[in-house]
Amino acid sequence: MTRSQNMATELKKTGESSLAQIKAPQELVHIKHKITLLQYKYWILMLRTYRELYEDGEAFRAGEYCYLSMSAVTEALGYQPKTSEIERDLEALRVESLVRNVLEKDGQKAKEGTGFISQWKVMSTRIGVVFPDVLREAVENLDRKDSIFHLLNWNIFNSFTGKYEAVLYKLCKDYVGVGETPWIPLEKFREYMGVKPEEYADFKRLNQWVISGPVKRINASELSDIEVDWEPERKQRKVVALKFRMRPKRQTMLDLGDHPAFRFAKVKISLAQQNEYLAKADTETLEYSILRANEYAEEQEMKGEPADLHKIYRKAIEQGWGDEYRSKLQAAEAKKAKEEVRKRAEAAKAAADLERKKASEALRAKGEEALASLEPEVLQALFERWKTEASPPAVMSKNGPSSVAFRAWARKALAVGEG
DNA sequence: TTCTGAGTCGAACCCAAAGT
DNA sequence: ACTTTGGGTTCGACTCAGAA
Missing domain, CATH: 1.10.10 (Arc Repressor Mutant, subunit A)
Structure with a gap:
């Protein structure tokens, strides 16, 4: 086991709740x-x-x-x-x-x-x-789960490339079904990659050697069957967390002749069967049918019913589940985008409110300051003016210049007058 | 405008494996 | 036994851009 794999196993053991979803590299066939x-x-x-x-x-x-x-x-x-x-x-x-x-x-x-x-x-x-x-x-x-080829790709890749891209590749491979990793706090990422705190202490170094470099090489590699990009989460300018996105790459060199339409299939579909399906539907519909079928199979397994993926795929493709699923996903996507817009508007409004509140507080402070610095006779004159202009009820004016209502009026008058 | 984190390029160094 | 090669690590120098 390499150091990074050990770290990953450790990470799994500690079971940090925010990162419980991050899978550790599995035991490898060497x-x-x-x-x-x-x-x-x-x-x-x-x-x-x-x-x-x-x-x-x-x-x-x-x-x-x-x-x-x-x-x-x-x-x-x-x-x-x-x-x-x-x-x-x-x-x-x-x-x-x-x-x-x-x-x-x-x-x-x-x-x-x-x-x-x-x-x-x-x-x-x-x-x-x-x-x-x-x-x-x-x-x-x-189609057997332990088929050597499930492990071979990653191992072959591992042997062709550097230290960090192999681990990063494995991380991304684990999430290729989901399409993206959760947000990974920087420290957790360092841990997963087996980078000690003193190594690549500056983010730019970490990025150079452990993030961008490996990502570039993974994407450029003829052997890689996924495409990866990443996104930083910043606090001010500091990067505090990372997210990787990945999708299967249409590649011709690594696979055993499978059509890319079946890249989400969890069991191998024979080439003859693939051709039969390809005659029935276009690539995109097939992809969505298989995704929907995967979801259905998972539901069945949750219920404790064994799912025969071959049968489910056949049913899904023949009944065109893909069309329905695609519209469903697209609707969900649209809803998410709308929600995003709403949230952004809400945040903008909150920021504006805060801004207004700050401004009004500043104005109040300014008025209060001006009021405090007035000579007693000027204050008294202002008080008389208030009584004629605002004509407050007697009960309010009986406190003289210390009346709360007067002070509010005077603050405003002074702040506006000076501003 | 200044400060500072990030992005990029390149050089130097270390170490292990392979080659002679 | 010595040299070469390649990967990993670390660092400096420079540029860019966002925040104060």
Whole structure:
């Protein structure tokens, strides 16, 4: 475990109420490797091919080659790679170890290692690879929650990039469903990222190395499947809290061929099934249908009823839940915007009231000061004037110049007269 | 206008891993 | 054993902009 992960676990343990929603990085499958991006691309390309063939009903036996045509490679990469380069990269994939922690049936922990591929061959028109069992099983069980690919993306990303963007990436990945993190006070953020109080003490340094820098690199990375931006909350000019927003990035390199319309799906939908759905509705409607279906499935699970997501997705897409859901969300969005406007108007009014109150207090103080500095005879003259101009009832004027009603009148007269 | 936090660029330094 | 390389850390110098 790295320091930052420890910190995150600590954060979870302390269970700070305002931050109870922040999830700690989960225990990771450790996949150690150092392959290049190009090698990774070959690997993903081959895995996609494997998936397509498998879904078409082609069962692969252990040790059987899966073939990819050279033209498909050329099309995917945008250029024709040299045979010697392909050989070199496939060999690197074979040699590179993919080690992970597994839990044996008896509960014992074990380490398991293979290559990214176990055999390869390159011919003039096609290349063939044999995948290790663990990967074949993972592709064949893509909808299983513990499928290695759920963890692989983040690990691969982790190995390609720096210290902080990996942790930040994980934080953002956890909220990709919600679309944004809650406001995170700066100290909590430092803690989560594993930054000690004396490190990057100035916000500008923290921003430079732990926020903006990593965010830039996450967004620029070909491997990242999310896009992140962030917003500071300021007290005066000081930044006191942060919020990250993120959305899934439409990317072609990392996934196993899934259409982006299904990016919110919580189980894998076969490519053939995806095509069937795509013929029924446009991308946006499909997205909303799946979001609505996710919500419905959660409600069902809350009630203790098991939800078959495949069935729910089918129902949602066939009945067009997406259209209704989209209008509902848009209405909620509009309401929120309206509420925002109302709140802002209210705040402006409160500020104006305060301003008025301050002004009137200032005026009163000024009048009071002027009144106090008057010579007794001038005060008496003013009192006489008050009696003729304001013609107050006798009971009010019997106190003479110390009468409350007179003083109020005189303050006003003096403040206006002087101002 | 001055002060100060933030944003940006770049240089220097440290350390560990990899290469020779 | 020594050198190179790369990432992380820290800092200075400068600019910008909001608040007093």
